[in-house]
Amino acid sequence: MRYVKLPKEKVCEFLERLKSMGTLYGPKKISEKFYDFREIGDVKEVEFEYNRTITPPRKFFFPERETVFTFDTANVEIHETLPTGNRIIIFGVHACDIVGLRIMDSRFIDDLPDPYYQIRRENGIIIGLSCLPDEYCFCSVRRTDFVDAGFDLFLHLLPDGYLVRVGTVTGHKLIENSPEYFEEISSEDKDNFAKFETKRRSMFTVQGNWDDMRYRLELHLDHPMYMRESDKCLGCGNCTLTCPTCRCYEVKDLPTLDGAGGERVRFWDSCQFRSHGLVAGGHNFRPTKKDRFLNRYQCKNAYCETTTTAYCVGCGRCTYFCPADIQFKENLLEVYGPGGGA
Amino acid sequence: MSKPDPMKTYETHKCRLLRVYGLTEYEKLFLFRFDDPEIAQSWRFMPGQFVELSLLGHGEVPISICSSARRMGFFELCIRKAGRVTSEIHKLKPGDMVRIRGPYGNGFPMDRFYDRDLLLVAAGLGMAPLRSVFLYALDNRWLFGNITIINSSKLGKELLFAKELKAMKDIATAENIEIIQTATRDPDWGGLTGRAPTHLDKVNVDPKKCTAALCGPPRMYKSMFEQMIALGYDPRYIFVNLERRMKCGVGKCGHCNIGTATSWKYTCKDGPVFDYYDIISIPGLI
Ligand SMILES: Cc1cc2nc3c(=O)[nH]c(=O)nc-3n(C[C@H](O)[C@H](O)[C@H](O)COP(=O)(O)OP(=O)(O)OC[C@H]3O[C@@H](n4cnc5c(N)ncnc54)[C@H](O)[C@@H]3O)c2cc1C
Numbered sequence A: 001m002r003y004v005k006l007p008k009e010k011v012c013e014f015l016e017r018l019k020s021m022g023t024l025y026g027p028k029k030i031s032e033k034f035y036d037f038r039e040i041g042d043v044k045e046v047e048f049e050y051n052r053t054i055t056p057p058r059k060f061f062f063p064e065r066e067t068v069f070t071f072d073t074a075n076v077e078i079h080e081t082l083p084t085g086n087r088i089i090i091f092g093v094h095a096c097d098i099v100g101l102r103i104m105d106s107r108f109i110d111d112l113p114d115p116y117y118q119i120r121r122e123n124g125i126i127i128g129l130s131c132l133p134d135e136y137c138f139c140s141v142r143r144t145d146f147v148d149a150g151f152d153l154f155l156h157l158l159p160d161g162y163l164v165r166v167g168t169v170t171g172h173k174l175i176e177n178s179p180e181y182f183e184e185i186s187s188e189d190k191d192n193f194a195k196f197e198t199k200r201r202s203m204f205t206v207q208g209n210w211d212d213m214r215y216r217l218e219l220h221l222d223h224p225m226y227m228r229e230s231d232k233c234l235g236c237g238n239c240t241l242t243c244p245t246c247r248c249y250e251v252k253d254l255p256t257l258d259g260a261g262g263e264r265v266r267f268w269d270s271c272q273f274r275s276h277g278l279v280a281g282g283h284n285f286r287p288t289k290k291d292r293f294l295n296r297y298q299c300k301n302a303y304c305e306t307t308t309t310a311y312c313v314g315c316g317r318c319t320y321f322c323p324a325d326i327q328f329k330e331n332l333l334e335v336y337g338p339g340g341g342a
Numbered sequence B: 001m002s003k004p005d006p007m008k009t010y011e012t013h014k015c016r017l018l019r020v021y022g023l024t025e026y027e028k029l030f031l032f033r034f035d036d037p038e039i040a041q042s043w044r045f046m047p048g049q050f051v052e053l054s055l056l057g058h059g060e061v062p063i064s065i066c067s068s069a070r071r072m073g074f075f076e077l078c079i080r081k082a083g084r085v086t087s088e089i090h091k092l093k094p095g096d097m098v099r100i101r102g103p104y105g106n107g108f109p110m111d112r113f114y115d116r117d118l119l120l121v122a123a124g125l126g127m128a129p130l131r132s133v134f135l136y137a138l139d140n141r142w143l144f145g146n147i148t149i150i151n152s153s154k155l156g157k158e159l160l161f162a163k164e165l166k167a168m169k170d171i172a173t174a175e176n177i178e179i180i181q182t183a184t185r186d187p188d189w190g191g192l193t194g195r196a197p198t199h200l201d202k203v204n205v206d207p208k209k210c211t212a213a214l215c216g217p218p219r220m221y222k223s224m225f226e227q228m229i230a231l232g233y234d235p236r237y238i239f240v241n242l243e244r245r246m247k248c249g250v251g252k253c254g255h256c257n258i259g260t261a262t263s264w265k266y267t268c269k270d271g272p273v274f275d276y277y278d279i280i281s282i283p284g285l286i
C-alpha cells in the first residue's frame, strides 16, 4: 500500500480540492448531541471528531426514497429514471461504515445487480477517517475497526496531520493531481500512527472476537432476553433506518389523479414494522413484536461472505438512537454468556 | 465470466393477455404472450420459477409460472383473487396488456429428476408451480420413470386443474401416470377424501428411486416428511417450493428473508425451491 502525509495546515485546501470535483458530503454537527453526513458548503463545517452520524453512508447510494420509473398507463410503457452519474465524494467515513458499504455492495452488486445503486456507487469516492471508540462501539469484536478495502483514501490521525493510506487507483490519482498537499511520511509519523492504534484498541469496552456469536444465538433462540427486550420495543424502526447495512425496501405505485400515468417509488422499509411480513389474507410471517425483534438479531449476526464478517459492523447506532434504550451489544452479550469479551 | 448487466435485473416486458379461463370461484388461469417477438423467442424458464407481474398504477405481484416450459413465447399464470392487485388482475380482458419481469428464483433442479420416478404433491394453490413440473415431465416423458401426482384441496370444487387432470386419466394410465385428486374436508365430494399423506399408499412410484416435489402449506410438509422418510424416500430427492412475502424477486428488498443467524436466506433468490436438508438445517423455513 502507498502511504503519504496530509499535514494539518493543508487539510482545508485538500477539502476544497475535493469539493471542486463533485458534490462533497461530510460529517457535520447538526444539534447538541447529533452528527450527520451533509453536503459541505464551507469546508470549515466538517467535523473531524464525531462519534457517529444519524444516517449511514448507504443513503448516498440507496436513498430513503427514489422513483425507479415513471409510467404511461394507457400504453403500458415505462421510463426508467436512472441516477445521473454525478460524482459524489464522501469524506470522513469511519472504518465500520466502510465495511458497511462493502456489505451493501455484496448484496446490491451481485449476479443480479441493482442499477440504481451500482451507478451511484461507481461515481462515489470514499475518504475514510480514523476514530476513537465510545462505549457504544463494538466494531472491535466484529473485526471491522480497521479496513483493508472499500476506501479510495483513508486518513489516520497524527498529532500534526494525517497518515493517508491509498486504497485505489482513484486514490492514487487524487494524490497525483494535488501533489502540493502531500508529503512523504517520516519515521515519527509511523510511530505516531502505531501509538494512535494502540490507544484506539485499548479503548474498546469489548475485546476479542464474536465470530461464533451467530452459533451462540442460534443455540438459544428461546432465550428470555428476546421476550423481555421486545416488550420495551416501540417498533419505530430507528434501529434499522440508522443501520449501515439494513437494506429492506418497500415499493409502491403512485398513479396521477387522472390515472394516465404515475411513478413507481421505492423507499426504506423496516423489519420492525408489522407490515413487513404481512401478506394477502392477513397472514403475517412475523406476527408478533418478539418475532420481528428476533428476526433483526438473527439477520444482523448472519455471515457476509464478501467481508467474512457479520452483517452488523458494530457501529452502535441502533442503541444510540433507540428511544426505548434497548441495548443491542449488552443483549447479545447476555445471550452469548460468559466469555463474550466484556 | 462477463459482468452481469444491471439493466437486465428489473427489466420488464410487455405481455398481451390472450385468454382467461375460470378455474374455481377465486382462481383464474391467464394465458399471456410476449409482445416483442424476439423476447417471445428467447424467453425461457424452469418449473418452480416465478414472474413479477405489474399492473401499472396498481402494483406488482409474484406469481408462479404454471405452464409447460416447452411452449415458447406463451406462458400461463393461475391467479387467486387475494387482495388489491390480484383483484385488478381478475378484471383483465383478452387483449389487455401487462408488464412481466423474470423469471426469478432457482426453480426445481430438473436435471436431478431425470431417470427417476416422480412424485408431485400439491395442496391448494401449490398445484400452480407443480403443474409446470408435471407438464414438463409429460413433454419429456422418456426422461422420467413412473409418475404420481396428488392434488388436494379442502373442497372438491376448489381443486385446481381438476378437470384437466380428470380428462388426462385414460391416457395417463397407459403412460404409467397415477393421478390422485382428494378433498380433505368436503362431505359432498364424491371422490377421494383425506389429506395428501394418507394417499401415499396409492402411488405408483418406488420411494428408493423417486424424486418428490411438494407445494402446499407448512403443515403438509411436516406430515409428508415424516411419512416419506418412514417409507424410505431418499431425503436428497425431496424438494419443496416455499412462499414468502416478496417485492423485488432478486434478493434486494429483504421481504422474503428466512432463517437464523447461521443460515440467512432470501426465498426469492436462494429459493423458492429448497431441499429436505435445507429445511432441517434452517429453523423457521417451514
Ligand atoms: C414465489 C411466489 C409465487 C406465488 N405464486 C402464486 C400463484 O401462482 N398464484 C397466486 O394466485 N398467487 C401466488 N403467489 C401469491 C401472490 O403473490 C399474492 O397473492 C399476491 O401478491 C397478493 O397481492 P394483492 O395485491 O392482491 O394482495 P394485497 O394483500 O393487497 O397485497 C399487497 C402486496 O403485498 C404483497 N403480498 C401479499 N400477499 C402476498 C403473498 N402471499 N406472497 C407474496 N407477496 C404478497 C405483494 O407485494 C402485494 O402487492 C405467489 C407468491 C410468491 C411469493
Ligand code: SF4
Binding pocket: A232, A233, A234, A235, A236, A237, A238, A239, A240, A272, A318, A321, A322, A323, A324, A325, A326
Ligand atoms: S429503535 Fe429501539 S424501539 Fe425502535 S424498533 Fe428498534 S429496538 Fe424497537
Ligand code: SF4
Binding pocket: A239, A242, A243, A244, A245, A300, A311, A312, A313, A314, A315, A316, A317, A318, A319, A328
Ligand atoms: S446492527 Fe446496530 S450496531 Fe450493528 S451495524 Fe446495525 S446499527 Fe450498527
Ligand code: FES
Binding pocket: B245, B246, B247, B248, B249, B250, B251, B252, B253, B254, B255, B256, B257, B266, B267, B268, B269
Ligand atoms: S423478494 Fe426482495 S429480497 Fe426476496
